Amino acid sequence: MTEAELIIIGNGMACQRLLAELVQQPNRPARIVVFGAEAKPAYNRVLLSSLLSNELPDSAAELVRPDWYAEHNIELICDDAVVLIDRERKLVVSRHGRYRRYRQLVLACGALPLTPGYANKNANNNANNNANDSNRTLRPAICHFRNWQDLATLRLAGQQLQHAVVVGGGFLGLEAAEGLRKLGMQVSLLQRGAYLLNRQLDASAAGLLQQQLMQRGLNIITNSEISSLNYRRGQLQSVALKSGQQLKADLVVLALGIRPNIGLAQQSGLSVKHGIIVNRNLQSSDSAIYALGECIELNGETFGLVAPINAQATQLAQTLCGKPAAYCSEHAATQLKISGIALSSCGDIATLCANAGSFDACTDYLDAELNEYRRLWWRGPYLVGAVLYGDTGLSQQLSQLIKQQQPYHGCRSALLLGKVEPGLINSTATPAAVSEPQQQDAA
Missing domain, CATH: 3.30.390.30 (FAD/NAD-linked reductase, C-terminal dimerisation domain)
Known part of the structure; x- marks a missing residue:
């Protein structure tokens, strides 16, 4: 069994930024292994909406060339999520039976999309499913908008279906709704609160945004929530709102926010609350295990923006190379x-x-x-x-x-x-x- 100086679990944008920082360090770990749950190497998730609306080619989302990993002596293992961390033996085990020992381990597990009860196949849905499995627990004609698999699902829907309901008036919900509208679908967007982007905007700015989007053809309904989904012969027909209103729907897209993916850390006995608890060196309760990105919690704060996660990657690269550096949270625009x-x-x-x-x-x-x-x-x-x-x-x-x-x-x-x-x-x-x-x- 081979041993790696460093293993990283999760091959998203946080992992890729960390790798880019590590390869610039003169005393970087010589052997690095990366496990990713998705079949595709790390890509720019921010561009998913632009890909959906055909504003950019798929290649625009690539973060590095496919041969970049081998050039830097990094073993990239895709479509094979880690399912077990043996902290005593410093060993990880993947879904497909790969075993790897580590000296240092980094968790870059990201986050999981929030799923309301009406969308689950059964009420006993396992909250610790990884991001690659999240759609397997959903009822027919329901999907998230979070990864490349979701992008493929929505592209196909745009070719075959007519009526979509997008749930969530945040950034991803608005982008998904606009992307589907541009593909020719009739789209209704539901926002539980009184106005769109209510964490970033005030009511006046949100009102201007809603007006512009509705002029383009989006049907936006605020102060609204789904009470039930109506199927006939296994096909989604419509959704019923708590107000009593019925909306035609061949597809429901969930964009209700995210929660840190802490399942593997919790199973391994690491300290967790909302996220994986880390100190300012991004070190977990196990001195050999670090974490960064959307899966962590530092002083009660979790992270979902590019700027702080990039700063975490810069700091953590120094720490992993023997020059401990503390991360200080900043609230960027x-x-x-x-x-x-x-x-x-x-x-x-x-x-x-x-x-x-x-x-x-x-x-x-x-x-x-x-x-x-x-x-x-x-x-x-x-x-x-x-x-x-x-x-x-x-x-x-x-x-x-x-x-x-x-x-x-x-x-x-x-x-x-x-x-x-x-x-x-x-x-x-x-x-x-x-x-x-x-x-x-x-x-």
Whole structure:
């Protein structure tokens, strides 16, 4: 049985970024083995929606050339998830019977999509299924939008079916709905809350977004949830909403969010809560096992954006090569593009919208003709939140003010319009202090 200096479980974007960082280290682990549950090597999940709508070719999602792994002495094992970690013997066992010993182990297991009860084949669905198995537990004509298999399912549906219902008004739900609409389907999108993207936008920005998307042909229903699915002879016919409304449906796409994939870690006896518990060195409760990405929990926080996960990969690569480095969480701006519509937000927008006592004042800008909107939230001289719709050119400046918590004493209206007085925003911030805006739910 061969021993690897390093084994990585999970071959998603977090793993690939870690590998890219490791191969640049002069004292990197000589032998690295990667186990992936999917049949395809790591790809850019952020681009799935663009592939669905045929805006980009499949090749655009490739992160590295197929021969990159062999060039760097990395053994990549696809379509073979690890099912057992023997911590005492430092051994992993895969579904297809592969055994590998390790000196160091990294869990990059990602996250699993949330599945409501009405979508499960049976109520006793195993919550620890890996991402490659998630669709096997779903009733007919229901799928998630999370991986390459889901992309293939939705492409086929776009060719054969007419009516789709997408559940979830977050980024992935909106992108799935727009992609299916562009394939010619009639699409209804259901949002449980009062407005779309309610964690990133305020009601005004969300209203502009909903108006634009409905003008394109999407049927968007807020404050709505499915109560039941109606089948006839095994074929999905419609969905019933809790309001009593019936919607035609040949397909239901679930985009209700994610939860850290902790099943393997839990089975192995590692400390877990919402995610795999790690310290600032991204080390688990076992000193030989580390974790990063969507599967971890650090000081009560979980992660689903590209920027912090990339930062974790950079730090962890140094630690694995003998130069321990601590990861410090930063709240970068979330910058999204929904089918050509640019959005950006920074700060705890959900709390600011729900609690008027969490800020002192707001400044707003709206150009209805150009579909441009901005709102800034203030607490004393400090900017604590920003939402931009249509034109996001100010995103990085505003994000810098929020993250560094430097007081702003200039004209707030001028800041809102991008006419900042010289010297009022520190322009000497280091690159590490100002993270590039990133798309949501990418790792």
